[in-house]
């Protein structure tokens with residue numbers, strides 16, 4: 003009986019395919035620089051010590067509700083904590099007015115927040131175009147394609163100088179966008195390039211969005227993980243929020259990297275109304291709930307409970323900040339180690355960009371052919387674009403990786 007389906011093969015996801023190839027590889031010195039997950043210097047996963055502490059406390063709680071359904075918008079006590087973390091509320095008087103602008107729901111991690119946001123805007127704002135950075139996290143393309151919003155890209159990466167193409171971005175957004183377009187912005191630690199705008203550049207981007215009536219969509223997947231400071235990594239989001247009260251925007255917030263809760267799927271989506279439209283906030287939540295109900299009814303509980311436990315206890319918050327420092331500083335030191343090795347080997351080319359870039363990833367500038375040779379000859383795995391996940395480097399393998407890079411670029 004013939005199938006009634008019409009399905010054509012879609013490209014498999016590169017990151018997950020690469021990871022499977024890495025696991026299947028039996029070569030003892032293999033190195034994974036593919037998937038964006040934190041690893042210790044021994045190449046092991048690192049459940050955050052603060053998370054383990056919170057888990058123990060949770061296990062001892064005699065909480066009969068812990069496996070029950072939540073509300074559709076998620077764990078109600080989690081939502082203001084997610085807001086405080088993202089927007090920097092500290093419980094001071096006078097924050098109520100600002101808070102009244104934000105409609106927040108729990109999502110299935112950062113991916114789910116991106117997806118819910120795209121779907122919500124596609125239904126209720128109907129943007130003519132969504133502008134994604136070139137390059138961007140590959141899943142942005144997929145998410146917006148499935149949401150049915152026409153996609154275009156703005157320049158972001160200047161290959162010759164391996165730097166952020168601020169002028170290219172600004173002139174494209176200035177001349178080619180129209181009112182109501184969505185502009186997708188990485189809040190910090192741009193994936194895949196590791197290149198972020200400076201504060202002055204963020205201010206100019208905010209001004210442009212306001213003047214051209216564009217809708218900023220922030221994707222915040224690395225808050226605290228990139229610099230070690232949750233304030234620093236939220237600077238751009240908070241600047242837009244505090245300084246452009248007449249502009250609307252939204253934020254997809256992930257807790258995957260900064261709490262090491264990858265598979266637990268913890269996230270939030272925040273829609274920020276302009277200051278004169280706070281009356282519709284509850285209707286926005288209500289419409290987000292409509293979309294959530296039809297798709298997954300509510301976000302998962304356990305990861306959220308862990309985050310809640312930590313963010314409501316000053317001692318655990320201090321522990322968490324220390325854990326963020328451990329992760330971000332190890333990544334920084336691996337950037338320097340790789341750079342120093344390449345300089346020592348006099349590897350042809352310039353490598354300063356490795357220490358100048360920020361966050362989990364480095365856009366190495368290696369060509370697809372060189373990337374292939376690294377895998378084939380040295381069992382070093384990174385994305386075809388030359389994106390390397392720096393946390394796959396360690397004291398033990400960095401000399402080997404540098405030697406391998408040196409060989410393939412000569």
Ligand code: PMP
Pocket residue numbers: 038110111112113114116139188193221223256257258259264268269
């Ligand atoms: N956005 C960006 C830019 C990312 O790099 C990631 C993680 N790879 C995500 C969103 C989503 O992560 P998650 O769904 O695991 O929270």
